[in-house]
Amino acid sequence: MSHTSRIPGLRDLPVEARRTLVAESAGIDPQRVAAFAPEHGMGIGLADHMIENVVGVLGVPLGVATNFVVNGREVLVPMASEEASVVAAASNAAKVARVHGGFSTSSTEAIMQAQVQVIGVRDPEAGRLRLLEARQELIELANAQDPQLVRLGGGVRDIAVRVVGSRAGTYVVAHLQVDVRDAMGANAVNTMAEAVADRAGQIAGGRTLLRILTNKADLRLSRARAVFDAETLGGAAVVDDIVHAAALAEADPYRAATHNKGIMNGISAVVLATGNDTRAVEAGAHSHAISSGGRYTSLSRFEEDADGNLVGTLEVPMPVGLVGGATKLHPVAQAAIALLGVTTAAELAEIIVAVGLAQNLGAVRALATEGIQRGHMSLHARNVASTAGATAAEVPAVVARLVADRMVRADHAERVLAELRSGSAS
The missing domain is CATH 3.90.770.10 (3-hydroxy-3-methylglutaryl-coenzyme A Reductase; Chain A, domain 2)
Known part of the structure; x- marks a missing residue:
């Protein structure tokens, strides 16, 4: 099968057949996507290593x-x-x-930024310029924290410094602008920010407080x-x-x-x-x-x-x-x-x-x-029908009634299901 994303009729196949066809259409061995089956996905053991106090695993379609x-x-x-x-x-x-x-x-390039907040600077505008004058020193100190990233062509590209006024005072805020290559980059930039924080505070003439990435990733578009x-x-x-x-x-x-x-x-x-x-x-x-x-x-x-x-x-x-x-x-x-x-x-x-x-x-x-509800409710009706207790064989008939009646609600689904079963029994 040629590599294609055009798969007419995919929704009409059983789930396992869909999985196989999707893999073949992508040009990969179906075993590569075996983890899509719930029994082969995330187990409780792996979950227990990822976050604290694990009690289970939540499935998402x-x-x-x-x-x-x-x-x-x-x-x-x-x-x-x-x-x-x-x-x-x-x-x-x-x-x-x-x-x-x-x-x-x-x-753009994969540039993430980390902020270093300096408080208590008596001359913040001059403190900003002092940090910019020390640009090369701070870049070298930051890059020394992740030589592997630098070897891969990443690392700190530049340093920007802002003076930010607030209700509690005026801060000098240095931004490390880091090319993180193929990583999301949070750990790398946070480590760098922590490494340069004390020195940045000394240069600016104040005390460093926050040293963490910003999720306003406007240099990574x-x-x-x-x-x-x-x-x-x-x-x-x-x-x-x-x-x-x-x-x-x-x-x-x-x-x-x-x-x-x-x-x-x-x-x-x-x-x-x-x-x-x-x-x-x-x-x-x-x-x-x-x-x-x-x-x-x-x-x-x-x-x-x-x-x-x-x-x-x-x-x-x-x-x-x-x-x-x-x-x-x-x-x-x-x-x-x-x-x-x-x-x-x-x-x-x-x-x-x-x-x-x-x-x-x-x-x-x-x-x-047509309005958002027609298509959305047609699909939502399947969830409502299932919630009402419809079996896989009963779902299509219940959905058809819910959509035709324009009443995609749990109580109506229960009535339709009862009528359906009553008619089948008779």
């Missing part, structure tokens, strides 16, 4: 988004999420993007762009309405919060599936949504191009890695990386941003046409 083409490469994307419609929406949007070649992406075919979307009127819907998210923080949540539905699902830090990525993304004017706004942009098609763009901080942390420990994360076929953190980051853009397009398209 893991799906695979299809149809993605990123920089000309077919990609099957593992997504971990409890929310119905997320995987389907991403897959459908990626199918629309395929018409014009899929997603194009790019990234990834970008995705796609052209969504107007005809496939539903025509010029749909394109126009999507542009208007997106424009409200740009202008209105209330709409922007939900708009960006839709983006993060896709981003966080891939970040989680690959064993990366969802909280760090989410913090960085939402902080990036603060405009230069101090207003919270949408992370993505949608425009109409000269041919009448919809162009979507997304640029966000993406501090993810392939080395260290759960990515190397968790068997499911390892299998997810194998399925993606990525070899660098930048490549992983760019795929994640492409998924975020696809997810966003899927949500805004639904809002601009």
